[in-house]
Amino acid sequence: MGDWVIRPTWNRALGFRGGVAPVMKGSMDSGLWGCIDSVGNVVVETSYELAMPFFDGLGLFRILSTGGDMRIGLANLFGSL
Numbered sequence: 001m002g003d004w005v006i007r008p009t010w011n012r013a014l015g016f017r018g019g020v021a022p023v024m025k026g027s028m029d030s031g032l033w034g035c036i037d038s039v040g041n042v043v044v045e046t047s048y049e050l051a052m053p054f055f056d057g058l059g060l061f062r063i064l065s066t067g068g069d070m071r072i073g074l075a076n077l078f079g080s081l
Helices: none
Strands: 020-025 032-037 042-051 059-063 071-075
Antiparallel strands (some): 020 032, 042 059, 059 071
16 A cells, blocks of 8 residues: 555545645535645635635635625635635
8 A cells, every 4th residue: 555645634625626626624514615735735724615626726615604695706826815
């Protein structure tokens, strides 16, 4: 068997695209999403309700909202919306 490249510390992960992958920490009901790079460094903090794979340097995120409003935005690799 080989060695771990990225230790399995996330509850859910999507595939890599553009060198980053969306990952979720927590339960399926209340977990928060962010992104890691190909060696496991967090590049976008886990603070979003949903994260989708990056394309052309931008990822799609659903932002935690108060009052039930759904807010969706694009973020770059620095987490700037």
